[in-house]
Amino acid sequence: MTPPPRRFLPYGRQQIGDDDVAAVAQVLRGDALTTGPKVADFEQALSHATGASHVVACSSGTAALHLAAMALDLGPGDKAVVPALTFLATANVVRLTGAELVFADVDPATGLMGAQELSTALARDGSGQVKAVFPVHYAGQCAAPDKLAAAAGDLPVVADSCHALGTAYGSGGRVGDCRHAIMETFSFHPVKIIAAGEGGVVITNDGELAQRLRRLRNHGMTRDTDSFIRDDLACDGKGEPNPWYYEMVELGLNCRLSDIHCALGLSQLGKLDTFCAVRRALVARYDEKLVPLAPLVRPLSRVADCDPAWHLYVVRIDFAVLGMERAAVMARLKEAGIGTQVHYLPLHMQPYYRDRYGEMSLPGAEVFYQQALSLPLFPDMTEEEVEYVVATLGEITGAAT
Ligand SMILES: Cc1ncc(COP(=O)(O)O)c(C=O)c1O
Numbered sequence: 001m002t003p004p005p006r007r008f009l010p011y012g013r014q015q016i017g018d019d020d021v022a023a024v025a026q027v028l029r030g031d032a033l034t035t036g037p038k039v040a041d042f043e044q045a046l047s048h049a050t051g052a053s054h055v056v057a058c059s060s061g062t063a064a065l066h067l068a069a070m071a072l073d074l075g076p077g078d079k080a081v082v083p084a085l086t087f088l089a090t091a092n093v094v095r096l097t098g099a100e101l102v103f104a105d106v107d108p109a110t111g112l113m114g115a116q117e118l119s120t121a122l123a124r125d126g127s128g129q130v131k132a133v134f135p136v137h138y139a140g141q142c143a144a145p146d147k148l149a150a151a152a153g154d155l156p157v158v159a160d161s162c163h164a165l166g167t168a169y170g171s172g173g174r175v176g177d178c179r180h181a182i183m184e185t186f187s188f189h190p191v192k193i194i195a196a197g198e199g200g201v202v203i204t205n206d207g208e209l210a211q212r213l214r215r216l217r218n219h220g221m222t223r224d225t226d227s228f229i230r231d232d233l234a235c236d237g238k239g240e241p242n243p244w245y246y247e248m249v250e251l252g253l254n255c256r257l258s259d260i261h262c263a264l265g266l267s268q269l270g271k272l273d274t275f276c277a278v279r280r281a282l283v284a285r286y287d288e289k290l291v292p293l294a295p296l297v298r299p300l301s302r303v304a305d306c307d308p309a310w311h312l313y314v315v316r317i318d319f320a321v322l323g324m325e326r327a328a329v330m331a332r333l334k335e336a337g338i339g340t341q342v343h344y345l346p347l348h349m350q351p352y353y354r355d356r357y358g359e360m361s362l363p364g365a366e367v368f369y370q371q372a373l374s375l376p377l378f379p380d381m382t383e384e385e386v387e388y389v390v391a392t393l394g395e396i397t398g399a400a401t
Contacts, residue, residue, distance in 0.1 A: 061187025
């Protein structure tokens with residue numbers, strides 16, 4: 001029997017160093033806990049890391065998607081295409097604007113909506129009401145962004161890149177560069193590639209859109225004297241701008257990210273290359289060790305021309321052939337100190353969406369869901385721990401014998 005690990009292995013977690021703690025402590029000892037200089041510093045560093053011109057930090061990856069949907073003026077009468085295999089947030093933000101969803105199927109080997117699945121979804125809908133497309137870089141891989149953009153045609157593409165900070169694609173492409181999307185979003189939830197506690201960003205190369213996103217992030221208000229509408233209120237008797245004045249010109253929210261979070265995010269961003277390298281090395285180890293467990297247990301199929309940063313390590317297990325339920329495998333793994341999770345129950349199967357749109361069949365997403373299991377993957381995991389996970393999975397499933 002394989003010896004138990006020294007610690008419980010969750011499917012994902014942050015790695016926080018003394019430098020991160022010091023960066024946060026410095027903000028806590030300073031004057032500005034929010035709307036201070038760390039926000040701009042973090043935004044600038046992410047602009048550098050992704051190659052995109054404008055970065056708008058906000059309170060979560062969900063808030064980032066919500067701001068993007070609002071900035072596209074999605075609303076009642078509109079629709080947006082979202083892959084069925086994603087986290088709730090990608091679709092929910094569309095509904096929050098009043099627009100409806102068109103769920104696209106995914107490739108059952110990768111979990112990704114590619115150009116073909118997008119075209120099929122657009123043709124199936126056929127309403128002419130689709131106003132945006134939200135592809136998702138599941139687990140860190142991305143389906144060819146240029147082909148997705150071509151399949152989207154004139155429709156704006158908002159890439160939900162929450163899993164894929166650090167992923168490279170094509171020749172010289174970086175997820176977040178917004179070459180093939182009007183906006184991209186990232187999340188800094190602790191299981192993601194870098195952690196800020198909570199946090200997210202919307203990224204764009206469109207300056208006007210960035211300005212709009214900043215305004216929506218802050219209650220729809222502006223302090224830009226040049227854009228004031230109510231001159232009678234904005235200025236004093238001498239025509240000088242009133243120093244206290246601000247104007248609300250549209251409906252917005254407080255989606256700001258604090259300096260405390262930005263300091264942590266900035267410190268973590270400095271380690272992005274190291275985190276990605278470690279994740280890639282652990283994934284290579286998993287791939288190698290899992291070979292004898294095929295075909296019962298298989299890694300995700302790999303996308304051509306993509307060097308993923310790997311947010312998740314997902315295997316596909318044929319539980320029907322195994323004759324064991326997934327919950328039983330998960331329970332046995334948990335007893336052995338190994339945490340796992342399922343990413344994701346397809347959205348069209350969620351009660352809310354099934355009630356709204358009725359039963360529908362998206363076989364790629366359904367097959368993927370039946371087989372998916374996310375194994376532990378996080379930056380301070382060791383290769384020995386990867387070997388332990390695979391050996392334990394082999395014992396439980398009997399796949400290696
Ligand atoms: C694909 C995807 N989109 C959006 C989100 C939302 O990000 P956050 O948790 O930062 O709101 C997540 C988070 O798990 C996600 O996995």
